[in-house]
Structures are given as C-alpha cells and as structure tokens.
Amino acid sequence: MKRLIVILAALTAILMIPVAVSAQGYDKQPADAVIVPLGVAGTDYAALEPGVRGGTVYVGTISNPKKWNAVTAHETSTTQYTNIMQPGLVNLNPITAGYDPELAKSWEVSDENKVITFKLRQGLKWSDGTPFTADDVVFSFMDLYLNEDVETDTRDVLQLPDGNFPVVEKVDDYTVKVVCSVAFRPILNSMTANILPKHKLEQFVHKLHPEVAADAFNQVWGLDTNPKDLVGMGAFMVESYTPDLNVVMKRNPYYYHYDPKGTQLPYLDKYVVLTVASQDVLLLKYQNGEIDCFAPRPQDIPILKPEEKQKNLTVLVNKEMPGFGTTWVVLNWDTQDTKYRELFRNLKFRQALAHLFDKDTMIRNLFNGLAVPQWSPVSYLSPYYAGREKYAGPVTEKNAVVFPYDLEKAAALLDEIGLKDTNGDGYRDFADGTPVEIELNTNAGNTTREGACLIIADDAKKVNLKVTTAFIDFNVLVNRLMGQEDYKAIYLGLTGGTEPHSGANVYMSTGGLHAWHYSAATGDITEVEKRVDELTNLAAAEFDLDKVFEYYKEYQIILSQDLGFLYTINQAFVYSYYNRIGNAQVASPNATPSGNNGLTMDFIFRKS
C-alpha cells in the first residue's frame, strides 16, 4: 500500500507569517520567507528575543580556512564559513537538533519511503540577486555531489543501502523530487548538504562543459577567489580574508530569514572571525573583550570565572553534558614504511597503545574533571549511542568497550608481537633491530590536544615505546589525514551529531575520510570493515528505531574493538559569551554563536 506522509516539518519552530517590510535586498519580504519565532510562546524559540539590527560580533579561531568550496571541504576551518554562506534544503534546528525546512519549505515522502518531494521556497535570491530555483538544487546534487569528477565526502552520506545514489529531479521551478532505489531512513540528514549556485559554478563542471578539465571544479573557490565572486543564500557572505588575521563576513542582503517583527535577519552587519596563533591567545583576547563569544577549555574556567560578573560575561559549564563529536588517535595503516604498515595493522599493537591511554589523568589534568572517557564513534548525546540501554534510553555504559590504562598489559602485548629493546638504548625495536619511533601529530595551538599527546608519549616511554610529538598547522594536519602526505599517528577530532549515518564518510570502507585505511576502498578490506559496511546499510534501510539502535550498537562495539580510531576523551559542554550579545544563551552542544554549523548567527545580536 502506497504510504503518503506529509511532513509539516518543525511546525513548532518555523512559523510562516508573511509580514510586509522593506528589506535591504528584497523589495518586500518574500512570501516564503522563514520567520524565526524569537520570543514567541509555544515555540522552540520562546526563551529568545527579537533583537536589533546593526553591529559586529567578533569570534576567534586558531586556523585559517583552506578554501571557500563547501562541496570539497573536509575540515571545520572551512565549513565554519561555508555553512554560514550556503544552507541546505533542510537544516538542523539550533535548539532541538531536529530537522527544519530551510531552502525547502515542506516535503512529502511517498512510494514506501523511496521518494521524497521537496517544495522550495519561492521568491528567494542568491546574494548576487539571481533567483534561486530547483535548477540550483538539481545542479548541486546531480552535477556536484554525485559527480565522480568532484572530490566530496558528501557522496558517502548520500549512498543508498544498495550502493546506488538518489536521483534528484526537477519537477518544476520550485519542486524537486528525490528518488531512491531503496528506502533510505537518513535522507533528511543527507539533504542538509549545502546548495550551491548553478549560475556561478556550472562553467567549472566538466560534465556540463567538456571544454574544462575533469577536476576543474575541485579547484574552484579557493582562497584566492575574489570574495565578490562568492555567492550564497546564507546569513553572511565573505567580505574579506586576511591570512593569519581575520575573515570578515558581511550580511547577505538577500537572506530570507525574518524575525516576528518583520526585521530581516541577520541582525548583525558583520561577523568577524579573528585568526590567532593559539588557544592561549584566544583566551587573552576574550578576556580583553576583543572577541565576544568563546569556547573555553576547562582549564580556562579558573581564569574566566572570577571575571564573570565584573566583565558581564556568562560562563556555561554543564558537567553532565559531553559535547557532540569524537577525539581519537589514528594510526596510518597505509603508511609508506612497510614495517610500520604491518605494525599498525596488528590489532595487538593497537590494543597495546589503547592500554597506554591514561584517560583519568587526561580528564583530571587537562579537563579538570569536566570530561568523560570516550569509547564509541557515535556521539554520547545521540539516541543511538551504544552506552544507552535502548534507543534514546538512559546511559548505563553496559556495552562500553574499555581498554583500561594498564602499562603491564601494554608491555606484555608489545612483547608478544616481538617489539623488544635489542640494542639496549631503552627503547623497543623491530625484530630486525631497527628502532621503533612513532611521531604523534596534532594541531599546534590546541593546548588540550598537545597535552594529551604529551601524556601518551610519556606513558609510552614507561613501556619503552618511543613516541615523539610534533604539533603542526591544522590544515597541514588535515592534508596528512586525507592521505595527501604520509604520517604515522595523528591525534584529532571529528564533529558529530545525533544521526550516526553522518559518519558514513568515515566508517564505511569506501569513505572519503576512512582515515586509518584508505586502501580498503580498493579492495583491501577487513572482516570488520565488511561488517561495518553491512550494518551501516542495514541501519540506513531500517525505519524501526529500536532495530536501528541494535544495528548501531554492534557497529559501535566492533569499531571500538577494532581500534581504527583509538578514542580518548569527550569534553563536557563549556561555553562563554559576553552578555552584550543577545540570544547567545542559546549556546548548547547543538549550536553556539562561534560554532562551525552556523545555526545561530542569524539571530544573535549586539545589544545597544
């Protein structure tokens, strides 16, 4: 029986109230504008308030962006800008983390969950004034994300359980149909993908213009692009970029979000991201009031807390709420050195390393107790987290895969695989007598990660394993992690969310960020990887959430036992902002005013 589900998505969050006002870019408010119900009782936004237009909010980061191309980006140093510039058909609600209509105003699911028809908002324009239509949506999916010439991780999260990809068709100028060969539960998650302007970018797509090189699109919208050529639908567009100094974003006059009073959003004229050398500098700049919002680490709290009221700022600490995302150490199973390749592929070596992680010391020394040990690839806050009893159930950690800190066990495992000190220098060697030396990298300036690396290296020394540390630029680190440069071990983190399928680009054997073992995509696949692929597809095809939970439980357990990523620590939610920034209290693990998903930037404001 054909089932038709009409989803009035996030009706509580987004009210469609046409209000005629004069807008900077639009002659009048588009009929399909999004009204963010700030302060409206009974909505998710009831606790917030309508703001005032004008001003600039300053935030900070320790990395330059790599590019402005949302499609080919892998790293938050880039997506923290592209997510603001280019929204998707649907977007995450910054308060509930549910799915809200964004460029789409509604959708219908039919044909046993295999077809989803999106009605697009009408009358919207790109930041250069060009009308937004279904052509842009079809272009983004069919000519970019699903184009083999284009390097993108998004293709991994669009892949259907049967290995095919959705087909995105234009029905009319304001309707698109997404047709799947099989039912695909995480389809809305996949539809959060950024939509890009066809009129600006089609000229770089070989498939549409054979005269350009096949990889032409991958080079588009690099950092050398004139900001005037960047076009988006989001709240802000890049106005200027100065390496190692700042990215200045200015309000998009054609943004289509309004407040209940009819004021076009964003409230701010500008959103400036300062680039500084380290988190230490960020802290001092925040103390000086040079930046308005800041994600402190636990060790920053004793410095900020005494100033909280004097400087009229708020320090949010929620010990019970670890953030989304994961932090881990990854070993390069594909490193060019065959001895290390063999070593890193040895599960016993990875187990030995896991037993060297003194997570209690990390939590105490680096996080002041404001963190929990992490063991799973799925975020603690997700209803699918295997530490829960059942889907969305209480966290009991009954299923946790734990490698306790145990130097004796680590040493025994290293002995077992034949790593012994053969030359008497105090460090273990390979069986052929060559020394074992592993360089552990993380991004320079992230003092918490640097501290964790030093703790690991120190404990490794206790079992005569030589681990050195080198802290390098974030974007260089990303290149290594992407396989563009060789490396041995990296300490880094990934963003996360409630839907585990968003990690398909990492955990599936063919994923574009399957960082420990890219060669799996070429057939060098392990039994665990095969099973993870199967479970990912089973979970994607299943709509009974209890069954999905069971699939993801096994997925988490076997991934954690296999130690492709060796998980470390999950920090509790800590955030701070000056009270001069209106609506900043919305900050949560879902979204913060300085966060990388861009979900709050349109309704934060500077109080007069």
Add this chain to the structure above:
Amino acid sequence: MGVSRLRALGAFACMLALFAFTAFAYTAAQLEAVATGELIPEINAAAGIALAKSYAGTKTEDYLKDLAANGLTIGLRTAASGALSIIWTGKVSAKTMTEADLTAIINDAKVAEMVRVAAIDPIQVLLITKAAAALKTMATDTAATHESRLAAAKAYYVKSRTNVNIVSIPVLEKAAVTSESAELAYAAGETLGGWYLSFAPKTQAEYETLAISGSSEGLRVAGKVALTPLLLSTSVTDLETKLLGVLNIKSAEYRQAYQDALAYQFGL
C-alpha cells in the same frame, strides 16, 4: 588616629554630596568628578577604573600618556592607564603595535609607572606565544621593571594552566607564598583565586580572611580574586561605607576587592 578619623568623616560627608546620584547610571562627568575630588584612594581609583572605557573612546593617546603620568589623583591616572591599555590592545589586534613597541614602554624605568602598567595586558597577548620556560625567565629578570616581570608572570600562568589541576592546588598555594620572584607569586595568587572559585569553593568569610591576613601577597591576592565576585551585588553605598571602615586594614588586596566591586557598580 584622630586625624585619620576626621579625614574619613570628611570624606564621607564629601561622598554623600558626590554620590547623591547613586541610584542612577553614572555619567563620565560624574565619574570624573569622583576621580578628581574623592579623598578615599580606593573610591577614587574605582571611579578611574570605570572611566577608562570612556576615556579610550574620547581622549588622544598623548593626552592619556600625560594624564597617566601626571594626573593629580590616582583615579585620573588609573582612568588614563586603563584607557591606554584598551587602545593598545586594539592596536596589537590590528597588528599596528608590536612586542618591541610595548617592551620599549613597559621595560623603561624612566616611563611613568601607570603608563608601564597600561602595557601589562596588551603585551601578554604577544608574550603568550613564547615557551613557558622563557616566560618564567622573563618573570624573574631583575634587570627588567616590575611591570615587565608581572606581565611575563601573568602570561606564564596562563600558558602553564594546562599543568594545573585540582590535585595540584597546594602547589599553587605554595607558589603564591614562595616563588622565584614576587611577580610570579602574585600571578600564582591570581590563578589560585580562580581555582578556588571554580573548583574548590570556600566561604566568603574564608576569602575575606585570606585577603586580609594571608601570609603572603600572593595568598592575599588569591583571596581578593575569589572575594571580589561575591561583592558585586553590594550597593554603592554599602561598598563605600565598607571602604571607609577598612581604611585601617593594612591589606591593600582586601581593600582592592571592595574597590573593584565599586568600580563594577560605577561601570558606565
């Protein structure tokens, strides 16, 4: 004793007139009047702290340097010094002021004290990129000025905060008493106060006792840092009355806690 009491009473009477507007927001002119005419140094200085932002937006750098050096009251010198600090922080951010520029100010004994003080916060943003060991060396350099050592000491404790944890609070307590330099002990005390507030809270009475009779400047600073946030809800009148009542308490740190709370209440 008799003279002190008379001065205090005189000041109190004066304050009543000056602070007839306590229920209202303070204007820059009103604060300037307090910073110029108030006799109690801590109240005078509190007005100066509150004035700094206004001065940063309205006065020239040269004027402020002169006022910081030659202002007739501690309040005016504090206002000018704070304003210079704000201006220089902005210049560092815009990369129009370098570490060398600030070092030339902070480490020149011939430069007026309150001008050197203005450089302490802005230079930290630049110093923080140095290794902790280098900062510690700077903080103990007897050839440098007190302000230069203090800036390095503060940066050192920001830099090395990742090495501090709840278990090591006693280490900080010891460092606030005995360090390689007085500036390092002072900065250790500041850090310690934050730790008390954040992860090992004590009562207000305990902070008061620490600020008054801590066995070292560093410990008294820790008491002050932890005490000040607890005073911020106190009314201007009560803070002023308190400051009048504690003039005979030797601990400058204790009086500064009330001074800083008053500055907060004065805040523009």
